[in-house]
Amino acid sequence: MNTSTKDQIIVVGSINTDMVIGANKLPKPGETLIGHKFFMNSGGKGANQAVAAARMGGEVAMIANLGVDVFGDSAIAKLKEEGVNCEGITRDPDRPSGVAIINVDDTGENQIVVAPGANATLDTDLVSAALDRIPPSSIVLLQLEIPIESVVKAVEVCQQKGCRIMLDPAPAQALPESVYKGTYLLTPNRNEAELLSGILISDRGSVTCAAEKLLMSGVTNVAITLGSQGVFFANAENKQFLEATSVSAVDTTAAGDCFNGAVAAKLSQGCSLVEGIKSGILASSICVTRHGAQDAMPYSNEVNSV
Secondary structure, X not given: OOOOOOOEEEEEOOOEEEEEEEOOOOOOOOOOOOOOEEEEEEEOHHHHHHHHHHHOOOEEEEEEEEEOOHHHHHHHHHHHHOOOEEEEEEEEOOOOOEEEEEEEOOOOOEEEEEEOHHHHHOOHHHHHHHHOOOOOOOEEEEOOOXXXXXXXXXXXXXXXXXXXXXXXXXXXXXXXXXXXXXXXXXXXEHHHHHHHHOOOOOOHHHHHHHHHHHHHOOOOEEEEEOHHHOEEEEOOOOEEEEOOOOOOOOOOOOHHHHHHHHHHHHHHXXXXXXXXXXXXXXXXXXXXXXXXXXXXOOOHHHHHOO
């Protein structure tokens, strides 16, 4: 599949259509608000990461599952337009394509509810069959919007092939030991790192403790994303804070996906992990100044010029 000097990037994950409502504030339980805008975007953590990596110069293939409907047709058309290889995307005639309902307030904060649809039937057989064809040097991106059994299978297959596995543990949930041990880079945000480590993150000392706990679980590298406070990176030899670029955020919806895709793209081009993380910080700082998910992802020339 890979005919250039770049390593192939394989994204195994979700594809959704995002339905976004903007409002002055986020609703409380039981509260009805009048919003001021509505729009639909191509989304899903997997597809977002695929587009982010492709726009940053990566050679990207997507493994996913969609319904046989207009949302699925539109999602594939969008990914192909972005240069993503869609041969690994299957269609489920019995399930609709995934959708997400997103509320965004005027400060850029959001609430998201996802109806997985066909993402939930991306089973271990489909994942194994698709991953059987990937090159051993591939960088594989995973998230948790598909069945955890399929994530476990993907880690198992890719670890046997010697691939570098990046896992964005979102939406946060407990992970099997085999997933930790097979992961090259774990990229939780603050909340996800707290859930996985059991440590409340309130300062530099506690984020260091959380990262150390995650390293003890078996992952090779940890990058805890802290929004405007940057990223804490840790492995057995190195622990450091990487500062964020100061921007005025309007929509944080896909910032984590942007970060992961950009890091993967840089790794595929031979950059070091720290270089990749710095690029991911820059890319996500641009992403949050724009509305939407995939449409907000920056191109490599935008990041390189910062």
